[in-house]
Amino acid sequence: MKTIDRYVYAVTRRLPDAQRKDVADELRSLIEDMVYERVQDRDVTEEDVEDVLLELGPPKNLARKYRGTKKYVIGPELYDLYTMVLKISLISTVAAFSAVFIIQVILNPINIVDYFVNYLVSFFTILPMVFGWITLGFALAEYFGNGALEKLQQDKEWKPSNLPPVPDPKRQIKRREPIAGIVFYVLVIVILAFSNDYFGIWIFREDRFAGIVSFLNEDTYGSFLVVILIVFGFGIVKECLKFFYEKWTYSLVGFTAAVNLFSIVLVLFIMTDALFWNPNFMNELVQHGFVIKGSESYETIRLIWEQLTFWMLILLIFGLLWDVIAGGIKVRKAK
């Protein structure tokens, strides 16, 4: 009865360890019952066994019936969120490496073919990676958070009065706004993380790229990058909330205010730290022959450079404050 053993094994190896022995015993006794009913008093032949196994069907199907319940990696509760996150991430990723590609071509048009090949290759290496990680994340959430998710869906007794109001167009946040926001943040993060050396003044001599005078201090950049990533990470959280609320409310304005305040503090901390900026900025400009030391334009640029921090801060703070104020106004208007 080797065939029976093989069949039983083929079914049970697809089942959780704890069930295996029991299912195997039960299945074996079932198959023997079926075989003996078939042969009555004759001797059992291999053909009888095969007929019975054919009746039971492919082991894979039987194992699936034993496993029952879940036949998906990401269930219906998470699926919408999953596709959305996936869409945003893939769009951001493509946008990010398209931007890198364009920058590379501008800097060095001669190598366009190489860059283009790299660009194409990244579609096959990076995109599946993004896809894989997101899917894995959601699969884990599904696996470990299943009970919690069901509770989340069921615990509130639904009443028609719970229906959300039809959004007031004045307060409404269009879905594409936070999506564009998230894509933007991701893009900036990628550029800052991987291409920060392009962040500066590009020097061209005789129409050829001659180098970059970086705005940032490359020695200390790494430690600042962490803080920058935190700021942008909070930005992404904020955009996500906008996406879910779908309209401006006081609590959303409050949260936006908190996130933005936090960002302002961190940004202040970064930008006012002299170590953040390239200490040799002016010298490097002179070295590249961009300006002549002591000339009038040198002084102007030096002034701009020194004022730059201040004005960027003002601009940034203004932008973040405006984000809160605009939201607040929209809530007020709708009342």
Add this chain to the structure above:
Amino acid sequence: MSDAHDHIDKLMQELRRGTITIGALSQLYEPRYGYSLITTLKKKGIQVEAGTLYPLLRRLEKQGLLESNWDTNEARPRKYYVLSNTGKEVLDLVRVEWLNIVASMDNLMMKRGGEDEND
């Protein structure tokens, strides 16, 4: 015609899925092992495949409607299933529901063409 057959298959599958569970429960006041349950059900006109019934029995046991015991005294060891107390309670309630459904469905299905005497 094969189109109609497809529809029938699908509808019958849905119908069976619900009825097999209570059908199996209804025969388990006395302990039985899977294959004998299949034979009993077959005799009473309910066809069910072993590949469907065996996993179903395990699931019902896990849910607490059935209890099981291995009998190793016979030539072949067999796993016997029987209704638990919860199972009996549930089955009694389901029986009432079922009779209601049968009565209502009979009422709906017996007349062809949708004529309604109360109309």
